[in-house]
Amino acid sequence: GTSGGADRYEITQREAAVEILPGIRTPMWTYGGTFPGPTIESRRGRPITVRHRNELPVPTVVHLHGGRTPASADGYPTDLVLPEGWPDAARTGHGGHGMGGHGMHDPRAAVTRLTRDYAFPLDQRPTLLWYHDHRMDFTGPAIWRGLAGLHIVRDDAEDALGLPAGRRELPLMIADRVFAADGRLDYPALDPSLRERPGVRGAFLAGVLGDVILVNGAPWPVHEVDAARYRLRILNASNARHYELEAVTGDGRRLDLVQVGADQGLLAAPVTHRLLPMAPAERYDVIVDFAGVPVGGRVRVVNRLGSGRTRDVMAFRVARKDTDKSRIPRVLSRDLPAWRRSDAARVREISFRAGRMHGGHGWLIDGKPFDPARTDVTVRLGEVEVWRLVADVHHPVHLHLVGFRVLARGGGRPLPHDAGLKDTVSLRPGESVEIITRFDGYRGRFLFHCHNAEHEDMGMMANLEIV
Ligand code: C2O
């Protein structure tokens, strides 16, 4: 970093051969040559600038997911960074793999060539963010090929809580992939033959599933731990796979997963789970205590929704006894917004459903596929709103810029894992979920969308204009 001004980072987006499967090189699109990309750690309220240089063969755009970021740096899907030889005319999406945006032109697109400086104020609650590609119609394949990384924001108050830290704090980016025999990544939407493999789902309409589960870029890793508490900061970075995670000991006991944080930072108080459902893009901050596991014993992290090899996610091997000075305070934070229904200026109902578009099948919000030239929802800066989100099938719905709270699910109370401040909420089939938020921070053009990456590419995204 530099003194006085913002901390500066530089990331070169480039093709690289990454060792994911032991002894095999997988050609990937990377942030800086690795998968995941470099983890950035920041302090709350301390602005940073990240210069992204695009040496990939395609346009890219970076979004900091969960970031409280002005529209100019939020990674709008047509604010592309063109690679050196890319023609100017192809400024916006042209309906590549998805069906959204056939030949659409976006008059507001802020296109640059080769590099772009993204300035992030990071004036927000500390939490685990992630950065990923957000190019219109191509987000699914771009993330799949490797364009994803973690970004942790911290502050003094959180540091002082005494949660497990240092090597006992583990960010875990979970993502599924499909590998061809030679180690290349296959995006099954583009290769129908792969759809026959168990665990793989290539049907583009439902979203792409892989048969290899990666954690921080390693297949089914085994991590050595002390017999002590660990803080697991879990991100579901999969394109479309849902998880129901549990931590199971060798003798079949399920360990408590004590949730201390959600997408947008610390809860007010811990919530204990045995089973943690995770939709794409959701983050959970959980404490697991390995103290009761004998040295040499294993704890498997299992996805109850998987089958065969996709049931396994990773394992911990307890390697040694050691002292543990960490704690889980009964009060974690006191700054969670407590918006009430009566604070809301209005209630909107917004539907997430399949439908017909461009003569084919697409995923639509309120009956329409994404169009960068159309404003879908206009809200006033500073106003509180309730949104009733209605789904046909599973849709993890994500709002840019703001965190929200879940008010109601299926007409009833929220579920235990809906606690805290979120930026992505999992709508289950046929369900309606009410969320409440205050649209504060910045004016401008933002997005909300389904974070099933294939649904997003097939049109399930809309413009949110804050005025
Ligand atoms: Cu993680 Cu608009 O996305």
Ligand code: CU
């Ligand atoms: Cu986002």
Ligand code: CU
């Ligand atoms: Cu969806």
